[in-house]
Amino acid sequence: HVRRTINRLAKYEAHDGENKTEIVFGTPKTKNSRRTIPLTRTMADELTRWKQQQAQDKIRAGDKYTDDGFIVANEFGHYFEQKTFKDYYDRLLKDADIGHFTFHALRHTFATRALERGMDYKTLSAILGHYSVAFTMDTYVHSMDEHKRREMDKMDDMFEMRYSISVENQPYPVLCTLSAGGCTAHVPDFPKIATQTATLEAALLEV
Numbered sequence: 001h002v003r004r005t006i007n008r009l010a011k012y013e014a015h016d017g018e019n020k021t022e023i024v025f026g027t028p029k030t031k032n033s034r035r036t037i038p039l040t041r042t043m044a045d046e047l048t049r050w051k052q053q054q055a056q057d058k059i060r061a062g063d064k065y066t067d068d069g070f071i072v073a074n075e076f077g078h079y080f081e082q083k084t085f086k087d088y089y090d091r092l093l094k095d096a097d098i099g100h101f102t103f104h105a106l107r108h109t110f111a112t113r114a115l116e117r118g119m120d121y122k123t124l125s126a127i128l129g130h131y132s133v134a135f136t137m138d139t140y141v142h143s144m145d146e147h148k149r150r151e152m153d154k155m156d157d158m159f160e161m162r163y164s165i166s167v168e169n170q171p172y173p174v175l176c177t178l179s180a181g182g183c184t185a186h187v188p189d190f191p192k193i194a195t196q197t198a199t200l201e202a203a204l205l206e207v
Contacts, residue, residue: 033129035126035127035129037127038127047071050071050072054073054077057075057076057077058077060075061075061076061077064076065077066078082103085103086103089103089106107128108140111124111128111136111139111140111143112140112143112147114127115140115143115144115147116143116144116147121133121136121137124136124140172187172189172190173187173188173189174186174187174204174207175187175188176200176203176204178200182196182197182198182199183196183197183198183199183200183202183203184196184203185197185200185203185204185206185207186207187207193207194207195207
């Protein structure tokens with residue numbers, strides 16, 4: 001359930017010229033931002049393992065452990081700052097030789113993949129915390145257009161399919177391979193006998 005936010009905000013400028021900041025805990029900025037997000041089974045299993053890890057961390061840290069109720073916390077129970085996740089994310093991109101993408105791109109990736117797998121706009125809008133379904137549609141309709149184009153391109157494969165049939169009513173076995181370009185026929189018993197024609201009927205006449 002999304003009900004709290006963590007942000008590091010500028011507090012004041014010190015005498016040495018450096019800006020001082022502080023961590024601010026608050027609530028999401030809009031009513032739609034405060035929402036319940038269902039977990040997949042895989043995510044639930046990972047969280048279960050993580051809670052077990054936290055229990056071990058708590059034992060090891062002893063009195064140094066601070067339990068502030070954070071699900072994602074370090075070995076002493078303290079929250080992780082956004083920069084920690086961002087730095088780790090940037091390292092992953094670099095190690096994978098992927099170009100620069102903002103951390104927010106993960107949200108867009110999730111939304112696009114969810115739509116491609118059939119999630120309806122109303123459900124996705126609620127999960128993302130958008131103020132309206134129309135906003136979600138306006139934001140991601142281009143992604144679906146691209147997905148539809150890619151799926152439609154797969155239809156080209158139908159016209160490039162190649163399959164073989166064995167013709168048995170000939171004096172000798174004939175193997176014909178059909179494709180969009182026509183028919184290629186050859187006789188397995190006589191490798192030198194082969195022909196390529198526009199139709200199956202024409203190929204059988206030639207062999």
